[in-house]
Amino acid sequence: MDVLVSLCKRRGFIFQSSEIYGGTGAAWDYGPLGVELKNNIKRAWWRDNIHLRPDMVGLDASILMHPQVWKASGHLDHFTDPMVDCKACQHRFRADKVEEQSWIHYCPATKGNKFEVPAGEPCKHCNVRRSLCPDCGKGELTTPRQFNLMFKTFMGPVEEDAAVTYLRPETAQGIFVNFDNVLQSMRLKLPFGIAQIGKAFRNEITPGNFIFRTREFEQMEIEFFVNPLETIDGRPADEVWHERWIESRFAWYQRYGMRRENLRIREHEKDELAHYAKRTVDIEYQFPIGWSELEGVANRTDFDLKQHAQFSGKSLTYFDEERKQHVVPYVIEPSAGADRSLLAFLADAYREEEVRGERRVVLRFHPDLAPVKIAVLPLLKKRPEIVTTAHDLRATLARRWVTVYDDTAAIGRLYRRQDEVGTPYCVTVDVQTVGDSAKGESGDRCVTIRERDSMEQIRVPIAELPGIFERLLGDGAWADVARSYPPARG
């Protein structure tokens, strides 16, 4: 994880929030390349789950909502984590996560020497298990208390109880309270889904592990409404749709390059299920911190719509024309984190390779996710014709794809820098491209394209570049395109 954090800072992906004031461990800022990467992930999710499907529509609900929303949803009463405090150092922990961190131990069998013992293991000298504070190794922990994770604030200029509201801890409730608006305005028929991407806030007791757990983060959520009276092949429709969504979301991460062996499905045990959930699975990723949740896919039954109908006094039903009756739809909720997805895509793309005795770091991003698609590089920055041609090329290609120009180092170094941020293609303008007017030699108006993963190079006419990138950054494979052009010298 440290390697990723350092790369992210050095190359402008992610910075610690308010770093010049010492930073906060609970919030992070996306830099120039990070914002491109995150936008690309969100765009791919939106396109695949909304634009390409006939049964989905989008929504962008506000972060501040009527406080009753959180009473109805159960968040005010139940959105809590058990918290314990150290009586000596006052550090605070989530009671259910204390065993997941390494612990400090002053071992009596070694005259009180201090050791850091791995998470969940006993001390190998005295065989004792952790009972005190894992951070200081001295203080006792208090008994667990429930701590509500919602951020409280005031709506309007008066700080009084009547004005209390909350920053939303999930985007989902914005969808439920708009169910009828969307249903009526879009004339939808079940089954259909409403999707939303937006910020959520949770006052996590122990944020950490970089962007894995923060207090401000972005969610990509779908609420897919199903008629509970319907069956598909003799099975309840909600159960079948739940399986379809698990499959679809599991495949989505692989479509954008995540390796199958780093993904798994974890079924929630009965005692872990939320009281309203019929079934929940987590899609887990093998993060540098171990297997952890990337996305949850839950069958929330009719709980949310019924709760909001009861608290608001408004009907939130669907009229089933065929059966001539009102039904409260069941809902399947695939709920993903944009930041966690970004961390997983980043970890999966990261490779260290040995090339001709040199170490190269490369981010093997799927081209759709790569923050920069093309880098235009001049071989010699002292030759004005080369530089001008390269700038012109950048300007032309940038109309269609994110394209950068860089001349701040020798070509080998420039390639390595682009590899390190995952740019799939570099275009190099050299002497042969422009010729030498002093000697009366005209150039061949061809440039070199270098592919990031294979490091292969081909020589192509400038005039054909837009068409070539249309293929390469569309569905075309490098090998198919490269076959039509001569190789360039490496």
Ligand code: ATP
């Ligand atoms: P966890 O068990 O990790 O706290 P959760 O089960 O509470 O997660 P959900 O409520 O299911 O999470 O939220 C859906 C998704 O939102 C998660 O799968 C994750 O990707 C993202 N998410 C939730 N909490 C955070 C957080 N504090 N920081 C970053 N992403 C988060």
